[in-house]
Amino acid sequence: MIEAEHLTKYYPPPFRGFFDLKSIKDFLGKPREEIPALVDLNFRVREGEIFGLLGPNGAGKTTLCKIANGLLEPSSGRLLIDGHDSFREHGKVAGKMFTVFTGERDMWGIFQWRLSIQRNLRFIARLWKVPEGEIGERIEYALKLLNLWEKRDEWYQKLSAGMKQKVYIASALVVRPKYLILDEPTVFLDVITKGEIHDAILTMARDFRTTVLLTTHDLGEAEKLSDRVLLFNKRPILEGKPEEISRKLRVPVDKKVVALVEGKFDCNCDGLVKCTFKNGYTHLVAYLKVDEVDEFVRFLSLKGALQIKVEDLSLEDVFLLIFDNRLFGG
Numbered sequence: 001m002i003e004a005e006h007l008t009k010y011y012p013p014p015f016r017g018f019f020d021l022k023s024i025k026d027f028l029g030k031p032r033e034e035i036p037a038l039v040d041l042n043f044r045v046r047e048g049e050i051f052g053l054l055g056p057n058g059a060g061k062t063t064l065c066k067i068a069n070g071l072l073e074p075s076s077g078r079l080l081i082d083g084h085d086s087f088r089e090h091g092k093v094a095g096k097m098f099t100v101f102t103g104e105r106d107m108w109g110i111f112q113w114r115l116s117i118q119r120n121l122r123f124i125a126r127l128w129k130v131p132e133g134e135i136g137e138r139i140e141y142a143l144k145l146l147n148l149w150e151k152r153d154e155w156y157q158k159l160s161a162g163m164k165q166k167v168y169i170a171s172a173l174v175v176r177p178k179y180l181i182l183d184e185p186t187v188f189l190d191v192i193t194k195g196e197i198h199d200a201i202l203t204m205a206r207d208f209r210t211t212v213l214l215t216t217h218d219l220g221e222a223e224k225l226s227d228r229v230l231l232f233n234k235r236p237i238l239e240g241k242p243e244e245i246s247r248k249l250r251v252p253v254d255k256k257v258v259a260l261v262e263g264k265f266d267c268n269c270d271g272l273v274k275c276t277f278k279n280g281y282t283h284l285v286a287y288l289k290v291d292e293v294d295e296f297v298r299f300l301s302l303k304g305a306l307q308i309k310v311e312d313l314s315l316e317d318v319f320l321l322i323f324d325n326r327l328f329g330g
């Protein structure tokens, strides 16, 4: 079981150095504000559950994973793993946990660049004390599941970022830890690689009863993988089943149009459109229904827009639309 109890982390304010008398006076006089990363998070993850921690950029996802891993000490509150404090008693839980951090980052420097995928996995299996007789079979299973079997003899250094990310997940499959901490495991990956990693995560929870703490800013990913989700942005916002969270985050628009127009431009449009004038250009952001997009793009082209981009809504957009009333006066 993983339990967060009033988990809070503040980072010290950045030290900007002493450049003049005023900065020295400021340093001595004013209390410097600490940076909140996590404030009073409470949650409980049951055995074999995939618990999604869904938050936009800067929500505190990596901070939380680092606390779980014993890399960071919380400012107050605690995270308990099997009843042990993740930071103060890290030694008691380290052997039961496996962590995969975002993107192409071999956080621990474990992977040997001039060893094949297979030999790297064997090395990690031994570090985590996987029974010798099971190692070969587990490696074959993991690599086949992640479509890496054909590449098993390739050097780690030759792999693409997406393949390296799959190798990290494969190592978790080989180790079969009791607890798996995944910090945005599919960020920057293509749809196919994402799908393969999703299947591997589901396999671990279903077949090996691994308890998974998964951070993501992708609502679809949280919905697909998690048994329960905590939506947070430093502070907790909502907790529940993924479909409940999705329902509460539903907004009446589907697409975002971003454009740059020379000069001052006010499109006088109804709806969720915001224009900001800066350095002689108007930056326009509009949130629209899918069937309104073509007409709006045509309108912008007629007005001589220099750049027009149509994007899917990100979680940040959804947050802006729902929680930031200042933006559109909603």
Ligand SMILES: Nc1ncnc2c1ncn2[C@@H]1O[C@H](COP(=O)(O)OP(=O)(O)OP(=O)(O)O)[C@@H](O)[C@H]1O
Residues within 6 Å of the ligand: 011, 012, 035, 036, 037, 055, 056, 057, 058, 059, 060, 061, 062, 063, 064, 217
């Ligand atoms: N070492 C640090 N020193 C000071 N502030 C930090 C430090 N690390 C993170 N922060 C701040 O803490 C907050 C949470 O950061 P964190 O990296 O945990 O968020 P995140 O949800 O992982 O973000 P992202 O999705 O962008 O990776 C942010 O405001 C960030 O600027």
